[in-house]
Amino acid sequence: MLAHIQAIQSGLSSAGYPVYFVSVPSAPTFPYVLLWSGTGSPGSEEPLCGPVGDIEAVVGVTVVAGTPAGVLTVQAKVRGILSPGDARTALTVAGRSASLKRTGGQTVQVDRDVKIPGTDTSPAFSVDLYDLHSTPCL
Amino acid sequence: MTSLEASGFSEVIQAFATAERASASQARAVVERGAMNIKRQLQRELSDSKHFKGVARDVSYDVRTAGAFGGGIIEAEIGPESGPGSAGNLANVAYFGTSRGGGTVPDPSLALAAEVPRFERELGRLVGEGL
Numbered sequence: 001m002l003a004h005i006q007a008i009q010s011g012l013s014s015a016g017y018p019v020y021f022v023s024v025p026s027a028p029t030f031p032y033v034l035l036w037s038g039t040g041s042p043g044s045e046e047p048l049c050g051p052v053g054d055i056e057a058v059v060g061v062t063v064v065a066g067t068p069a070g071v072l073t074v075q076a077k078v079r080g081i082l083s084p085g086d087a088r089t090a091l092t093v094a095g096r097s098a099s100l101k102r103t104g105g106q107t108v109q110v111d112r113d114v115k116i117p118g119t120d121t122s123p124a125f126s127v128d129l130y131d132l133h134s135t136p137c138l
Numbered sequence: 139m140t141s142l143e144a145s146g147f148s149e150v151i152q153a154f155a156t157a158e159r160a161s162a163s164q165a166r167a168v169v170e171r172g173a174m175n176i177k178r179q180l181q182r183e184l185s186d187s188k189h190f191k192g193v194a195r196d197v198s199y200d201v202r203t204a205g206a207f208g209g210g211i212i213e214a215e216i217g218p219e220s221g222p223g224s225a226g227n228l229a230n231v232a233y234f235g236t237s238r239g240g241g242t243v244p245d246p247s248l249a250l251a252a253e254v255p256r257f258e259r260e261l262g263r264l265v266g267e268g269l
Contacts, residue, residue, distance in 0.1 A: 034239070036240025064237045104247070106230070127235065
């Protein structure tokens with residue numbers, strides 16, 4: 001699963017925003033992207049014989065920015081990289097055939113429990129969920 | 139001959155109407171059973187959470203039937219209820235997190251996906267019985 005998260009981080013690096021996984025430092029650089037997921041589960045397709053090593057997972061992609069408009073701007077870039085047009089899109093992971101597809105998203109919200117360091121402003125965020133499918137290359 | 143055909147049609151129409159009423163109520167039962175299974179899975183997953191176990195008691199479902207001109211829709215809405223003072227208000231944080239951390243309870247769509255094979259099997263059985 002880690003290789004897939006690293007591949008997503010690598011893909012998003014072209015957008016130029018910090019990409020964190022699961023936890024965010026106490027003084028993050030805004031805007032940023034937060035990835036989170038479970039450990040992945042075996043594929044839903046029954047193997048014909050022996051273990052197959054498929055991975056299926058929901059990957060959460062939280063975009064955080066200083067303003068709601070900023071969230072929408074960054075989120076559009078992230079979606080354009082990970083799943084343009086919400087289409088299933090290949091994810092480059094060595095030795096595997098993997099892909100992502102955006103399956104849903106949440107409204108933009110302001111996190112009033114948090115302040116951007118050095119300001120009295122609360123950041124805004126929005127969550128997209130992506131469906132990850134991965135199978136070993138033959 | 140004409141009256142016989144008319145009589146035959148009436149009986150067939152009556153049989154279809156009876157079967158439709160019966161299958162509509164049976165289909166509602168299948169939807170309701172599926173909704174209950176999903177509700178229980180959502181409650182289990184929330185109960186397993188250290189921080190969000192209180193949300194589990196606010197998970198409920200509602201089955202609605204709507205229809206006109208012989209057609210019908212049976213739908214179920216399942217999930218934590220929100221409102222003043224309700225623990226269900228925290229469900230969004232449980233499932234989707236905040237600006238500083240992701241969701242810690244499995245996405246509810248997974249409970250729906252887990253129920254789909256059972257639901258399809260039950261509905262298929264119902265359709266098979268009606269033919």
